Amino acid sequence: MDDVVKTFPLSSFEPPRKIERPSREEAEAAVRTLLRWAGDDPDREGLRETPRRVARAYEEFFKGYLESAEDVLSTVFEEVEGYDDLVLVRDIPFTSHCEHHVVPFVGKAHIAYYPLAGVVGLSKLARLVEVFARRLQTQEAMTAQIAAAIDEALAPRGVAVMVEAEHMCMSMRGVQKQGSSTVTMQFSGVFRDNAAEQAHFYTLLRGAR
Numbered sequence: 001m002d003d004v005v006k007t008f009p010l011s012s013f014e015p016p017r018k019i020e021r022p023s024r025e026e027a028e029a030a031v032r033t034l035l036r037w038a039g040d041d042p043d044r045e046g047l048r049e050t051p052r053r054v055a056r057a058y059e060e061f062f063k064g065y066l067e068s069a070e071d072v073l074s075t076v077f078e079e080v081e082g083y084d085d086l087v088l089v090r091d092i093p094f095t096s097h098c099e100h101h102v103v104p105f106v107g108k109a110h111i112a113y114y115p116l117a118g119v120v121g122l123s124k125l126a127r128l129v130e131v132f133a134r135r136l137q138t139q140e141a142m143t144a145q146i147a148a149a150i151d152e153a154l155a156p157r158g159v160a161v162m163v164e165a166e167h168m169c170m171s172m173r174g175v176q177k178q179g180s181s182t183v184t185m186q187f188s189g190v191f192r193d194n195a196a197e198q199a200h201f202y203t204l205l206r207g208a209r
């Protein structure tokens with residue numbers, strides 16, 4: 001990644017923001033400060049390479065800032081050979097970081113849509129989850145962003161997105177409740193208007209695996 005001012009692609013419905021990326025040296029110095037804040041000595045043998053490793057790990061955790069939903073969903077197969085029923089990809093695993101504590105939340109996303117003018121490659125739905133998961137997030141925003149991006153790119157008859165996750169900020173710290181899971185869902189089109197369609201989605205999610 002370059003140490004320059006970049007326009008980051010954010011979600012399709014958020015205006016691009018100019019964010020001044022610090023230099024790698026500045027990022028590593030910030031990690032050294034946090035190591036000292038934790039109570040350790042960043043100059044001891046075991047920690048000497050840690051700022052460099054953490055900066056690189058951040059590039060992976062947050063690579064979604066350099067990607068856009070538009071790029072991922074740009075190839076639409078308009079020819080669906082008569083198929084106009086539900087497409088459901090369930091159990092897409094993801095790891096994200098909550099924007100409040102920069103601590104992971106980990107779970108699965110389930111995405112369904114009714115094609116109208118075309119479909120996308122199935123892997124693109126999993127890539128779309130990655131684009132949004134690899135940013136600082138709330139689970140609600142991530143769920144809404146996935147649904148909105150599919151709506152925008154495919155103009156389907158409807159989209160249903162459900163996300164289930166465990167938030168480490170609730171298990172490792174704070175209220176310290178291990179094992180609770182949070183479920184969020186966003187519906188559009190026929191799913192939003194029609195309770196029977198929502199029920200169909202839930203039934204398919206619970207179905208045989």
Ligand SMILES: Nc1nc2c(ncn2[C@@H]2O[C@H](COP(=O)(O)OP(=O)(O)OP(=O)(O)O)[C@@H](O)[C@H]2O)c(=O)[nH]1
Binds near residue numbers: 169170174
């Ligand atoms: N709605 C929502 N809340 C989240 C998510 N991730 C973390 N949080 C919550 O964000 C809240 C932040 O609350 P604050 O009171 O500002 O911060 P805090 O003192 O660290 O809160 P505690 O976690 O209760 O100790 C907490 O209740 C978290 O559980 C998320 O994806 N969605």
Ligand SMILES: [Zn+2]
Binds near residue numbers: 098100101102167169
């Ligand atoms: Zn949190």
